[in-house]
Amino acid sequence: MTPDAEEPLPELDLRLTEENPEDLYEHAPCGYCSCLPDGTLVKLNATLLGWLGYAREELVARQALAQLLTVGGRLHFETHGTPLLLLRGQVRELSYTLRRKDGTALPVLLSAVLVRDADGTPLVVRVTLFDIxxxxxxxxxxxxxxxxxxxxxxxxxxxxxxxxxxxxxxxxxxxxxxxxxxxxxxxxxxxxxxxxxxxxxxxxxxxxxxxxxxxxxxxxxxxxxxxxxxxxxxxxxxxxxxxxxxVAAEAVPLQPLAEEVVRSLQPQATDAGAEFELDFAAAPALRMARPGAQSMFYNLFSNALRYAQPGRRPRVRVSTARAGTSTVLTVQDNGRGIDLERHRRHLFQLFRRFHPEVAGSGVGLYLVHRLVLQAGGRIEVESAVGQGTAFRLYFPA
Structure with missing residues (x-):
C-alpha cells in the first residue's frame, strides 16, 4: 500500500448526508419541471417558479412548456426539439428564451429526458433549465x-x-x-x-x-x-x-568616396588652405544609392568651403559613430555658422540662402535633406554664428 492509502480519511459532518431530496429539488440552482408527452406541465420546482413569477397553480395542468417560450422558440421546440426527444430520448443544451409573467425575457439552456413505461409508451418528460x-x-x-x-x-x-x-x-x-x-x-x-x-x-x-x-x-x-x-x-x-x-541601394564604402569628393574640390580647397579630416572607423559604410551618397558628400563639403569664415583656415572633420540602431555621419566645419533661431524652420527649403554675400544657389542643403530622408534617415544641426556648423545625419544601421 502507498503511504497515501494508509492515511485516515477526514471525518465527515453527518449533517451533509441528511439533505432533504424534496428541498434539494425545490431549491436547486437550476429550474426543474416535468410535463406530459403533449407538453402539459405537471410539476415545477420553486426555483423555476421564482424565475417566472408564477404561482404553482397558475401553471400546473393549465399551461404547456411550449407556452412559456417565445414564438420563435415555441416553433423551434415543436419542430425540432420534440421530434428529437422522441427519436433519441433526450435533448441537450437547446438555447431558448422564456417569457416571465411580467413579460420580460429570461434566456435559458434547456435539456430534457423522455421517460417511457414498460411498454415503451412515452410517460413523462423531465426538463432542466439553466439561467444564462x-x-x-x-x-x-x-x-x-x-x-x-x-x-x-x-x-x-x-x-x-x-x-x-x-x-x-x-x-x-x-x-x-x-x-x-x-x-x-x-x-x-x-x-x-x-x-x-x-x-x-x-x-x-x-x-x-x-x-x-x-x-x-x-x-x-x-x-x-x-x-x-x-x-x-x-x-x-x-x-x-x-x-x-x-540605382539600387548598396553598402557604400565611405573612405574612398569621401576622398574622391575631396579631390574634386581640390582647387577650392587649395585656394582656401582647407584641411579635411576623415574618420570612418566606427562605421566604414552606409547603405544607400552611391550617386546619392556622392551628392550628399559633395554638397556638405563644398558648402563648408564656400561658407568659410573670412580670415580663418577652413577645417572640416568628417566621422561616423554608432548610436543605438543608427549610424551617425557627422560633418563639422569651423565656418560662418547659421543663425538657427532665425533660420531653423527654413534650413532645408529649396533656394533658401542664409549668407547673401556669398554666391550660391540654395540647393545644396535641400538636396542633402532629401537624400537622407529617402535613405530612411534624419538630420540634426548644431550651429553658432562665427564658429561653425555640425550636421549629424542618422541612417538606419
Missing amino acids: TERRKYEQELLRTRALAEERGAQLAQANAQLTAQNEQLLRTNADLDSFVYTASHDLKQPIDNMTGLFEEFKRTATFADPEAAGMVGMFAEALQQILGTISGLAEVVQVQRQLEE
Missing part, C-alpha cells in the same frame, strides 16, 4: 465588439485604399513636376547661355558715356549668373532624383 442571462450578455458583448472591430476594419481598409490612391496620385504628380522642372531648366539654359554670350560681346564692344553704366552692367551680369545658378540647381535636383530611381 450573464452568458447571453457576454455573447452579445462579444458580438457587438466583433461588429465594431469589423466596422473599424472596414473603415481602416477604406482609409488605406484612399491613402494608397493619394500616394499614387502624389507619385504621379511628383513625376510630372520633375519632368516639367527638367524640361523647363533644359529649355531655359540655352537661351540664357545665348544671352550670356551676347552680353559678354556687348561688354567687349560697347562704350558707355554714363558713369553709372559700369555698375548697371555689373548688376546685369550678377542677375544672369543667378538665373544660371537657379536653372542648374533645378536640373541637379531632378537629375539626382532620377539617378536614385535607377
Whole structure:
C-alpha cells in the first residue's frame, strides 16, 4: 500500500448526508419541471417558479412548456426539439428564451429526458433549465465588439485604399513636376547661355558715356549668373532624383568616396588652405544609392568651403559613430555658422540662402535633406554664428 492509502480519511459532518431530496429539488440552482408527452406541465420546482413569477397553480395542468417560450422558440421546440426527444430520448443544451409573467425575457439552456413505461409508451418528460442571462450578455458583448472591430476594419481598409490612391496620385504628380522642372531648366539654359554670350560681346564692344553704366552692367551680369545658378540647381535636383530611381541601394564604402569628393574640390580647397579630416572607423559604410551618397558628400563639403569664415583656415572633420540602431555621419566645419533661431524652420527649403554675400544657389542643403530622408534617415544641426556648423545625419544601421 502507498503511504497515501494508509492515511485516515477526514471525518465527515453527518449533517451533509441528511439533505432533504424534496428541498434539494425545490431549491436547486437550476429550474426543474416535468410535463406530459403533449407538453402539459405537471410539476415545477420553486426555483423555476421564482424565475417566472408564477404561482404553482397558475401553471400546473393549465399551461404547456411550449407556452412559456417565445414564438420563435415555441416553433423551434415543436419542430425540432420534440421530434428529437422522441427519436433519441433526450435533448441537450437547446438555447431558448422564456417569457416571465411580467413579460420580460429570461434566456435559458434547456435539456430534457423522455421517460417511457414498460411498454415503451412515452410517460413523462423531465426538463432542466439553466439561467444564462450573464452568458447571453457576454455573447452579445462579444458580438457587438466583433461588429465594431469589423466596422473599424472596414473603415481602416477604406482609409488605406484612399491613402494608397493619394500616394499614387502624389507619385504621379511628383513625376510630372520633375519632368516639367527638367524640361523647363533644359529649355531655359540655352537661351540664357545665348544671352550670356551676347552680353559678354556687348561688354567687349560697347562704350558707355554714363558713369553709372559700369555698375548697371555689373548688376546685369550678377542677375544672369543667378538665373544660371537657379536653372542648374533645378536640373541637379531632378537629375539626382532620377539617378536614385535607377540605382539600387548598396553598402557604400565611405573612405574612398569621401576622398574622391575631396579631390574634386581640390582647387577650392587649395585656394582656401582647407584641411579635411576623415574618420570612418566606427562605421566604414552606409547603405544607400552611391550617386546619392556622392551628392550628399559633395554638397556638405563644398558648402563648408564656400561658407568659410573670412580670415580663418577652413577645417572640416568628417566621422561616423554608432548610436543605438543608427549610424551617425557627422560633418563639422569651423565656418560662418547659421543663425538657427532665425533660420531653423527654413534650413532645408529649396533656394533658401542664409549668407547673401556669398554666391550660391540654395540647393545644396535641400538636396542633402532629401537624400537622407529617402535613405530612411534624419538630420540634426548644431550651429553658432562665427564658429561653425555640425550636421549629424542618422541612417538606419
